[in-house]
Amino acid sequence: MMTRSEAQEWQLVADIGGTNARFGLASAGTNASVEVDEIRTFECANYPTIEAALTAYLDSVPAECRQGVQEACIAIAGPTENDLVTVTNLSWRFSKAQVGKQLGYRRFEVINDFAALALSCAQLDSQNLTRVDRLGAVGGTWDTTAPRAVIGPGTGLGVCGLFKAGSGWRALPGEGGHAGIAPVTDEEFGLFQFLGRSRSHLSAEELLSGQGLQNIYQGLAALRGLQGAAENPAAITAAALSGDCALARDAVFTFCNLLGSFCGDVALTLGARGGVYLGGGILPRIGSLLGESDFEQRLRSKGVMSGYLEHLPVFLVSHPFPALSGAAAFLRLNG
Numbered sequence: 046m047m048t049r050s051e052a053q054e055w056q057l058v059a060d061i062g063g064t065n066a067r068f069g070l071a072s073a074g075t076n077a078s079v080e081v082d083e084i085r086t087f088e089c090a091n092y093p094t095i096e097a098a099l100t101a102y103l104d105s106v107p108a109e110c111r112q113g114v115q116e117a118c119i120a121i122a123g124p125t126e127n128d129l130v131t132v133t134n135l136s137w138r139f140s141k142a143q144v145g146k147q148l149g150y151r152r153f154e155v156i157n158d159f160a161a162l163a164l165s166c167a168q169l170d171s172q173n174l175t176r177v178d179r180l181g182a183v184g185g186t187w188d189t190t191a192p193r194a195v196i197g198p199g200t201g202l203g204v205c206g207l208f209k210a211g212s213g214w215r216a217l218p219g220e221g222g223h224a225g226i227a228p229v230t231d232e233e234f235g236l237f238q239f240l241g242r243s244r245s246h247l248s249a250e251e252l253l254s255g256q257g258l259q260n261i262y263q264g265l266a267a268l269r270g271l272q273g274a275a276e277n278p279a280a281i282t283a284a285a286l287s288g289d290c291a292l293a294r295d296a297v298f299t300f301c302n303l304l305g306s307f308c309g310d311v312a313l314t315l316g317a318r319g320g321v322y323l324g325g326g327i328l329p330r331i332g333s334l335l336g337e338s339d340f341e342q343r344l345r346s347k348g349v350m351s352g353y354l355e356h357l358p359v360f361l362v363s364h365p366f367p368a369l370s371g372a373a374a375f376l377r378l379n380g
Contacts, residue, residue, distance in 0.1 A: 057150075059099075060158055062201075063132065065087065068087070068098075100283075116153075120368045128298030133201055164378070174362060186356075195321075202222030207319075222357075231266065253303060259278050281297065309345060321360070323361045323362060
């Protein structure tokens with residue numbers, strides 16, 4: 046960990062999602078591998094604007110830290126190409142130019158949150174990555190320089206590509222969570238038909254997110270003529286893990302199976318033979334059920350292209366704040 050005597054200049058980094066805003070300080074430098082200190086988490090619902098959350102964070106750190114910040118990189122859940130940024134699944138809207146001027150730093154960057162997560166995946170070690178596919182138990186090789194896919198269900202569904210560029214890596218963010226998704230089993234066809242009645246477009250995010258898990262649970266209950274007692278995604282997950290509710294367990298398995306199909310599709314689209322990296326807030330809580338589900342079989346089962354994904358490794362990101370180190374890496378790689 047860095048100490049305050051080690052850095053005359055610090056970089057403010059942030060990861061803004063639909064539920065939480067996480068902030069930290071990284072020591073300024075040119076090394077892409079970086080430690081982040083003074084990490085704080087704020088509930089977005091408690092702050093009307095990003096400016097209010099930024100102020101609350103800066104007020105919470107020691108004065109010498111606050112005064113030493115000269116650069117910032119904010120990772121946002123949503124598109125960041127234009128000056129006006131809207132955080133997906135949150136009411137925050139802000140002008141990059143206006144917030145940068147308010148902060149008064151010499152550099153203020155805003156990037157997609159999954160671009161930040163992807164950049165962190167290029168530097169995480171085995172302590173922060175857990176291989177979850179069955180091939181991981183017997184070893185095997187794959188092309189570590191090939192593109193990678195970073196996918197994470199949480200409040201929303203993030204998707205990003207990671208590509209080798211010279212001596213470093215570059216992220217290719219997009220809005221893949223809002224792409225379509227296809228059913229495989231008869232029950233999934235029925236579920237999609239049920240959920241599609243109230244939507245003009247059934248996106249992957251509406252099934253592979255916190256709300257998506259609840260949609261699956263409620264849809265399965267309706268198809269089976271049952272009354273689902275779990276009121277939110279956390280309750281569904283808890284009931285599935287405890288074994289107290291078969292409906293909740295089936296909902297989580299359906300979630301995992303659909304995620305496997307989706308991850309395979311993304312890997313084929315990106316040519317991501319360097320691996321699939323799973324982030325987001327949901328999967329660490331249901332890791333045991335992910336292994337029991339058909340996730341891996343569905344990921345690799347792609348007809349004539351099944352062999353293309355045969356040795357694809359799958360990693361679960363276990364680092365608690367990966368996007369913060371990814372945001373710092375962005376400042377160094379694009380300085």
